[in-house]
Amino acid sequence: MEVISNIVKVVNGFLWDFALLFLLCGTGIYFTVRLRFVQVRKFKEGMKAVFGNIKLRGDKANEDGMSSFQSLATAVAAQVGTGNIAGAATAIxxxxPGAILWMWLSAFFGMATIYSEATLAQQFKTRVDGEITGGPVYYIKAKFKGKFGTFLAGFFSVAIILALGFMGNMVQSNSIGDAFKTAFGVNPLIVGIFVAAVAAFIFIGGAKRIASVTEKIVPIMAVLYVLGSLIVLIFNWRNVGNAFVQIFVLAFNPQAMAGGVVGATVQKALSLGVARGLFSNEAGMGSTPHAHAMAKVKHPCEQGVVAMIGVFIDTFIVLTMTALVIITTGALSSGKTGSALAQNAFNSVFGSAGNIFIAICMLFFAFSTIIGWYFFGEVNVKYLFGKKAVKFYSLLVVVFVILGSLMKVDLVWSMSDMFNALMVIPNLIGVLALSGLVVKLNKRYENGNLEPLDLDLK
Structure with missing residues (x-):
């Protein structure tokens, strides 16, 4: 087991600390330039499309897909997870604090990447067993014919099923169990069984029930966390200005002022900020396109514009709230890290109720991620093994959720990180290879041409 752990550690070190920083950020910069800063030009349109169409009880999803907001809610359910609390705290x-600036920059460029992913997912969505579906496997196979395309798509499918459907969901249930044990003294097994039972009920209902749940839970959990964070910031309002100064100054000179972390360097702030930011918002990872492919929109780029707002909500709102709460409360001096650091920050204002607040937020965040990640895995299980395999997959995920609440999941978390990183590679190969198509679709969209585009990808 120690040998496996060491191998995973080395692979993760190379991928997350080096290769993916250049690949993901480079892709974001590339699409930002080619699409002429689409994340700036189309930001207002995206905000209007999202916040002008929020419905906690929208039209039911069916075999033809779901509403644009339901697709976004399913994507955000997966994006906004424990990484927004524990991930941000660990990076800081x-x-x-300078790591936050690099999170913002990676998210800014990531908005162009996810615009491209969602656009391609829409363009290449298809009907399988009478139901609309889509995701990276479909645009990868559309571009690359023969054995190479089959290999890339298959590799992506296996990686995402392992990374999110199984290992990732074990980590999420473990986070819920730990949080409730700390706040209420509840046995993690009881929490795990409860979470698994509710999850199973949702899984059985398929995409229709997933869409119905996420459109309700996502707005509620986001508002709850933001309000709680704002209360802390109001109590520490005098420190808010200095917090932003620290974020910008310490990004380039970590030891320049009080509050700098001992041993922190520019390279460390940059790598941690970018890696944690990209892991949180999932831009370029190939996960959220499965949700965006389901949207009922007139043109593929319509959902691309909406998808960008998902990254904005995840990083610039939710994750930033965690960062500001930690910095303004001075919790960084406690020497703690991860969710314990976040709890310490909220406890400074809420007292012991801070543990309860974080536990409830972790329940919302982690459970919504379980739903989203299950769905992404399900699409790929259908692609690899057919619809009949979904029941077995659902059962396995439920078992893994229960096991995750009990286990020490350091190795599982590391392996989830590794497969997360590995699935980025085939996804971005497909997205970059189709960059010309993304630009063409974007030009047609901006010119008001909503007619279907006939493709010849040879």
Whole structure:
């Protein structure tokens, strides 16, 4: 087991600390330039499309897909997870407040990447067993014919099923169990069984029930967390200005002022900020396109515009709230990291109720991620093994959720990180290879041409 752990550690070090930083950020910059800063030009349109169509009880999803907002809610359900609390706290604890600036920059460029992913997912969505579906496997196979395309698509499918459907969901249930044990003293097994039972009920209902649940839970959990964070910031309003100063100054000189983290360097702040930011918002990872492919829209780029707002909500709102709460409360001096650091920050204002607040937020965040990640895995299980395999997959995920609440999941978390990183590679190969098509679709959209585009990808 120690040998496997060491191998995974080395692979993760190379991928997350080096290769993916250049690949993901480079892809974001590339699409930002080619699409002429689409994340700036189309930001207002995206905000209007999202916040002008929020419905906690929208039209039911069916075999033809779901509403644009339901697709976004399913994507955000997966994006906004424990990484927004524990991930942000870990980055700040190890890389200093300056890591947040690099999170913002990676998210800014990531908005162009996810615009491209969602656009392609829409363009190549298809009907399988009478139901609309889509995702990276479909645009990868559309571009690359023969054995190479089959290999890339298959590799992506296996990686995402392992990374999110199984290992990732174990980590999420473990986070819920730990949070409730700390706040209420509840046995994690009881929490795990409860979470698994509710999850199973949702899984059985398929995409229709998933869409119905996410459109309700996502707005509620986001508002709850933001309101709680704002209360802390109001109590510490005098420190808010200095918090932003620290974020910008310490990004380039971690030891320049009080509050700098001992041992932090610019390289460490940059790598942690970018890696944690990209892991949180999932831009370029190939996960959220499965949800965006389901949207009922007139043109593929319509959902691309909506998808960008998902990254904005995840990083610039939710994750930033965690960062500001930690910095303004001075919790960084506690020496803690991860969710414990976040709890310490909220406890400074809420007292012991801070643990309860974080536990409830972790329940919302982690459970919504379980739903989203299950769905992404399900699409790929259908692609690899057919619809009949979904029941077995659902049962396995439920078992893994229960096991995750009990286990020490350090190795599982590391392996989830590794497969998360590995699935980025085939996805971005497909997205970059189809960049010309994304630009063409974007030009047609901006010119008001909503006619279907006949493709010849040879």
């Amino acid at each position: 604890a190890s890389g200093g």
